[in-house]
Amino acid sequence: MNLLSVNNLSIAFYTRDGKTQAVDNISFNLKQGETLGIV
Structure with missing residues (x-):
């Protein structure tokens, strides 16, 4: 299950x-527990 969904x-x-x-x-x-960085 996704904790956060971002589209477009x-x-x-x-x-x-x-x-x-x-x-x-x-x-x-x-x-849950994942991290994302946008550089």
Whole structure:
């Protein structure tokens, strides 16, 4: 059983140089005791 389900996650941020897409349309599931890092 999944403790956390994430679907179609997108994250963008803005700087003086414009928009930066840090994460684009990712999906994942985590079960109890699992760890995920997005770099």
